[in-house]
Amino acid sequence: xxxxxxxxxxxxxxxxNEGLARVTAASFLTQLNPTxxxxxxxxxxxxxxxTNCIIHGYEGEVHKIRMDLKLAGGxxxxxxxxxxxxxxxxxxxxxxxxTTKPDKDRSGMGFTFMEAFMDEITVESxxxxxxxxxxxxxxxx
Amino acid sequence: MNEKNEYELDGTSLTVHLPAEVDHPVSDSVxxxxxxxxxxNYIRTMIFDFKGTCFMDSSGIGLLMGRYRALGMxxxxxxxxxxxxxxxxxxxxxGVHRYIEIQRNQEEGEE
Numbered sequence: 001x002x003x004x005x006x007x008x009x010x011x012x013x014x015x016x017n018e019g020l021a022r023v024t025a026a027s028f029l030t031q032l033n034p035t036x037x038x039x040x041x042x043x044x045x046x047x048x049x050x051t052n053c054i055i056h057g058y059e060g061e062v063h064k065i066r067m068d069l070k071l072a073g074g075x076x077x078x079x080x081x082x083x084x085x086x087x088x089x090x091x092x093x094x095x096x097x098x099t100t101k102p103d104k105d106r107s108g109m110g111f112t113f114m115e116a117f118m119d120e121i122t123v124e125s126x127x128x129x130x131x132x133x134x135x136x137x138x139x140x141x
Numbered sequence: 142m143n144e145k146n147e148y149e150l151d152g153t154s155l156t157v158h159l160p161a162e163v164d165h166p167v168s169d170s171v172x173x174x175x176x177x178x179x180x181x182n183y184i185r186t187m188i189f190d191f192k193g194t195c196f197m198d199s200s201g202i203g204l205l206m207g208r209y210r211a212l213g214m215x216x217x218x219x220x221x222x223x224x225x226x227x228x229x230x231x232x233x234x235x236g237v238h239r240y241i242e243i244q245r246n247q248e249e250g251e252e
Contacts, residue, residue, distance in 0.1 A: 015166035022196075040196065040227040047198040051165045105172060105207035109199040109235050116234055 005031065005071045013058045013065050013082070015051075021067055021080075022046040028069050029076055032139040041117035042076065042137055048110040049080040049133045055101065057084030057131055076137045078118075083130035090123045148178060153185040163197040168204040175208065187212060192223040192246070201228075202235045209240055217242055 009024050011017045022043040029042055046067070053065045063083065070077040087093045094115070099108035114121050118135040125131040149156040155178060160167060175187070187208050191197075205219060212218040221232065222244040229245060232238050 015164075015169075018164050018166065019162060037227070043196060044198050044227075044231070047164055047196075047200075051198065051200060054165070105168070105203040107199045107203035107206060107235065109202055113199050113231070113234070 003071075003073070007069050009067045009069075010064050011067075012062050013054045014062060015054060017065075018047055018050050018054070021050045021065075025067070025069060025076075025078060028071070029139070031071060032074060032076065033141060034139045038137070038139055042078070045114045045117045045135055045137075046078060046080070048114050049078075049135070052110055052133075053080065053082035053084065053131070055104070055106070057082035057086075059085065074139050074141065076139065078135045078137075079132060080135075081130065081132040086127040086129050086131055087123070087125040088127050090125055094123065148174065150178065150182060153183055154188065155179070155182075155184045155186070156188040156190055158190045158192065159194045161193055161195055163191075163194055163201040163204070165198075165200040168200040172204055172207060176211075179211065184212065185215075186218050186220065188220045188222060190222050191225065191228055194228065195225060197228050197231055199231075199235070202231065202237055205237055205241055209237075214240075220244070223247075 007028060009021065011020060025046045026039050026043050029039060050065060066081045068079040092098060094111040096112045097108040099106040114135060118137045120136040122134045123131065147158045155175065157171060157175065189205065205221065209219045220242040223246045224232065224243060225246050229243070232243055
């Protein structure tokens with residue numbers, strides 16, 4: 001049977017927890033013996049997804065963010081979920097440089113980085129219900 | 142961040158020595174502090190020193206481009222120095238290398 005390992009982290013949508021989320025994901029991933037570059041890729045993608053929950057999903061209000069991590073074979077699965085405002089047009093939101101908050105110096109590159117650094121990404125979202133970003137990265141050894 | 146050690150003013154040039162991880166909260170605090178310094182002094186160029194930095198996400202890109210706009214979008218008004226491999230990739234991927242002068246970390250050399 002294929003070896004799997006799972007964990008879940010639930011935390012407040014405070015900016016200080018962005019570091020906690022990416023360090024947790026990086027630390028969990030070490031079981032697959034990733035390269036430094038693969039670790040940096042995952043940390044960046046997690047940081048982008050969690051930042052989106054805080055800035056856009058909950059718009060600065062403090063609620064819970066959930067991060068599910070799963071290792072299966074040589075793959076890492078990361079699901080990051082909020083129950084905030086949701087995204088009306090996911091395709092538009094994922095366009096490079098598109099941001100609803102340019103005044104806050106947001107670059108609009110969050111989803112672009114997640115797509116570039118992970119092997120797969122799907123976004124499920126409904127206005128008023130929240131957003132779930134599902135990502136997969138294969139560790140190549 | 143400690144304003145005295147991390148921010149260096151030399152004439153009209155402001156150097157910011159960035160911390161280990163440049164994410165959303167760090168970008169916000171660098172923006173606020175540099176705004177305050179720019180309100181008191183005439184600044185023409187900003188140099189971001191990534192010597193001690195190993196991680197950056199898209200919030201850092203927003204910070205760099207925001208400062209580029211604040212300084213009038215002139216050629217060479219924002220520089221990123223001592224960047225490592227990961228940060229170099231982020232800068233290239235986002236396209237900011239077209240606006241911002243980038244200098245690699247010397248010890249790391251070519252990759």
